[in-house]
Amino acid sequence: MMIEGVLYLLVALLVAIIEYFVAGPIGDFGLSNWWIAAIIFAAFEGYCWPSGQTAVMRLMGSSVQLGDGSFAGPLRMAVRQLIRFLIVYAAPLWAFDFNVWRIVVIAVAVAVMIEALDRAGVGAKAPWDLFVGSAVVEGGIAGVSPDLGPIRSIADLRLAPGRAAQNERARKAMFAAGLSSVVVSVLIVLNIFTEAWVFVSDQEFSWGLLTDVGWFPRRGQFDLSTLFVGTLWVTVIAMVVAGPVGIGVAFYLSEYAGDRTQRIVKPLIETLASIPSVVLGLFAISFIFPKILQPIFADIGIFSLLAAGLGVGVLTVPIVASISEDAMRAVPGELREASYGLGARKATTALRVVFPAAISGISAALIVGVSRAIGETMVVFIAAGGSGGALFESDPTEPGQTLTAAMASVGAGTDSVAGSGIAFQSLYFLGALLFLATLLLNVVSDFIVRRFRQVY
Amino acid sequence: MRGDVFDPSSLQKQPGADRSGQAFFGLISLAVLAAFVMVGAVFWDVVQGSWDISTSRMWGFVSTSFVSNPDEAGVAQGIRGSLIIAGIVILSFPIGIGAAVYLEEYATDSWTTRLIQVTVRNLAGVPSIVYGLLGLAVFVQTLKGLTGGDSVISGALTLAILVLPIVIITSAEAIRAVPGSYRDGAYGLGATQWETIRTQVLPAAMPGILTGTVLSIARALGEAAPLLVVGAAGYYTTGNNDFLEQMRGAFTALPMNIATFTKEPAAIWRGHAAAASLVLLVLVFLINLVAIIGRARIAKRLGR
Structure with a gap:
């Protein structure tokens, strides 16, 4: 102990001298020099001090038992090293940007720590561990468990308090992580609805605006029916594509496909699910429009609700397929046999036995598909046109606007809109509507699954 | 009929007897074919659209920033933004996996548990643009001092929240699949619950957890709607300053590039959109590849 303490002071002195020469005269000590000194200090200390050594050993796979009986992993050791570093060096260095004082403070701090350690009778421990809360017990060789002492009584078999405390800490940490979803939900609801309330209660706002001609937020025209019709068209078109294809694929995968064909078709559906929606937006413009729609509708423009709906449909196929497939697979084999x-x-068998038995899951799949189609933004934003706003349009071969695309248009111009009246707040109003719509659909699909699921 | 000899061949399927069944199978095959065609058409469209760029100056395209000249414009800034986002989204993994561990290992049937389950399920169904609103209110406006407003930090944290329910759900599934005998064995040796989870349950569930987390990165890379609301630029021509400025200043990401290129009135930019899509698809593919290899290696190490 004595030797280590002397060594420590020598190191501090050495570093102070290095500091002086690196930093130059008093009062001329820049950040970079500070760092050089700190790194030299830390490296030296890491080399000669038990705690530093155990940290290195730990990183190489040894086990380190801490004073409270728990075992420290590399991450925890790294954090401890960091805390220690901050307490011992960084704090005094930062507090006194003056060389002589800094040296004195370091020396005094080290002396006090060593003294305190001696008094505490902890033994050959690193001084900083008093500050971190527990002392490092000598690290073992890799794979060797620490000696827990001979078992003399039942009490020796009892869970060490350190392990019990660790267990409890872990439980609390996991619970806190679990609460994250609640926190996010509350934040979403609070934010969106307060801002939506700001929109509704604004002086410029009147409920009549919601039935104005067309959706032009920057001109103060907020006709919701324009957006509803657009959303409805896109959703219907998407489901016309995704419903049959998705359920058909699900039938194939769960009833007809052998192992080998499954190994081809399943990754295909997963590939479809992993295509980003912007890419499908591009697809709607550069493929669906010229290759599919133009030959059929002579006078269709490049932007249309129809193209957007087809694009969203492609996106919705994998959702419908995978949820329906799960539902069909859940039907027990005895029924088929x-x-x-x-x-x-x-x-x-597929149509009269499996299908009715899985009907709750399949309808849930369709509802989730609808919910996804309503919430899909980028395809519609890109392919349906109507950036600044849109007039009421019930013809799907014309450009239009959906709830989400209207939000994206307002949001895309955030900077220019921020100061201009209630146009920006309309973003939140639409967000609230969208949130409620999808929430309702999710709750309904959940309810259907619960209420009508046949339990086998 | 007495005396008729039973003829087994009468039980054989008559040719043409199952015509409606064949028709049904035909319909189903048509659906599978349609799915094939969709995937094929999307990839064909991307490859064909990006052909000019990818055959002449692919390296220049991914390594240069945006300029207004279509022959020189690239998406380096978008790639950088997307990579930073992928890095920051990882922050949500410990929280998501922790929540999954809580739901599967600790949770008793209480109202808090049910609340957590319900919120996770609903968050998974919330449209991505709504997360954008959350990010706008929390990270861009409230925490402006920390994030620098509409910066890549704000965008990436928003996406980290967006993938949280995905991480929770996939991790919970993986943890649920770990056989109970693993836990019993650990308890029998005197391990505490946490030691059981750390040394048995989590390693055994790791392949599944890894798949889920990697899929969530892929999802975050492809999302554009939240970034749009948070205030990502379609592309910007300044920048390339020091690191802190990049993190807190204007930013863009690949999906934003694609969306903006596509919406340009001049058709020439559609080639850029396709090329950027190709880059994004390759990026997503590479990330999935990492997941597949990682899963195989972990499974091998676990001896399964």
């Missing part, structure tokens, strides 16, 4: 036993054909 009973059906075959009665002489039913494969198609009959």
Whole structure:
């Protein structure tokens, strides 16, 4: 102990001298020199001090048991080293930007710590561990567990207080992580609805504006029916694509496909699910419009609700497919076997036995698909046109605006809109509507699954 | 009928007897074919659209910043933004996995548990643009001093929140799949619950957790709507200053580039959109590849 203390003071002195020469005369000590000194200090100390050594050993795979009985992992050791570093060096260095004082403070701090350690009788421990809360017990060799002492009584078998405390800490930490979802939900609801209230209660706002001609937020025209019609069209078109294709793929995967074909079709659906929606926006403009729509509708423009709806449909296929497939797979094999036993054909089994048994899951899949189609933004923002606003339009081959695309348009011009009246707040108003709509759909699909699920 | 000999061949399927069943199978095959065509068409469209750029100056495209000349414009800033976002989104993993551990290992059937479950399920269904509103209010406006307003930090933190429910749900599934005997074995050796989770449950669930987290990065890379609301630029021509300024200043990301290129009135920029899409798809593919390799390695190490 004595030797280590002397060594420590010598190191401090050495570093102070280095500091002096690196930093030059008193009062001329820049940040970079500060760092050089600190790094030399830390490196030296890490080399000769037990705690530093155990940290290195720990990083190489040894186990370190702390004073409270728990075991420190590399991350915890790193954090401890950091705290220690801050307390011992950074704090005094930062507090006194003056060389002589700094040296004195370091020396005194070190002396006090060593003295305190001696008094505490902790033994050959690193001084800073008093400040971190627990002392480092000598680190073992990799794989060797610490000696817990001979077992003499039942009390020796009892969980060490350190492990119990660690267990409790872990439980609390996990619970806190679990609460994150609640916190996010509350933040979303609070933010959106207070801002939506700001919009509704603004002097410029009147409920008549919600049935004005067209959606032009910057001109103070907020006709919701324009957006509702657009959203409705996009959703209907998307589901016309995604419903049959998704359910058909689900039938194929769960009833017909063998192992090998499954290994081809499943990744395909996953690929479709991983395509970013902006790419499908581009797809709607550069493929769906010229290759599919133009040959059919002679006078269709590049931006249309129809193209956007088809693009969203492609995006919705994998959701419908995977949820319906799960529902069909959940139907027990006995039902199919009973059906075959009665002489039913494969198609009959799929349609008359599996399909009714999985109907709750399949309808939930369709509802989730609708919810996703309503919430899809980028495809519509890109392919449906109507950036600044849109007139009421019930023809899907014309450009239009949906709830989400209207939000994106307002949001895209955040800077220019921020100061201009209630246009910006309309973003939150629409967000609130969208949130409520999707929430309702999710709750309904949840309810259907719970209420109508057949339990086997 | 007495005396008729039973003819087993009468039980054989008659040709053409199952015509409606074949029709049903035909319909289903058509649906699978449609899905194939969709995937094929999207990739064909991207490759074909980006052909000019990818065959002539792909390296220049990914390594230069945006300029107004279409022959020189690149998406280096978008790639950088997307990579920073991928890095910051990782912050949500410990929280998401922790929440999953709580739900699967600790939670008893109480109202707090049910509240957490319900909120996680609902958050997973909230449209991404709504997260953008949250990010706008919390990170851009309230925490402006920390994030610098509409910066890459704000955008990335918003996306980190967006992927949180995905991480929770996939991790919870992976943890649920760990057999109970693993836990019993650890408890039998005197491990505490936390030691059981740390040394048995989490390593066994790691392949599944890894898949979920990587998928969530891929999802964050492809999201544009929240970034749009948070205030990402379509592209910007200044920048390339010091690191702190990059983190807190104007930013863009690949999906933002794609959206803005696509919305340009001049058709030439659509080639840029396709090329940027190609870069994004390759990036997502690479990340998925890392997940597949990582999963295989972990599974091998666990001896399964």
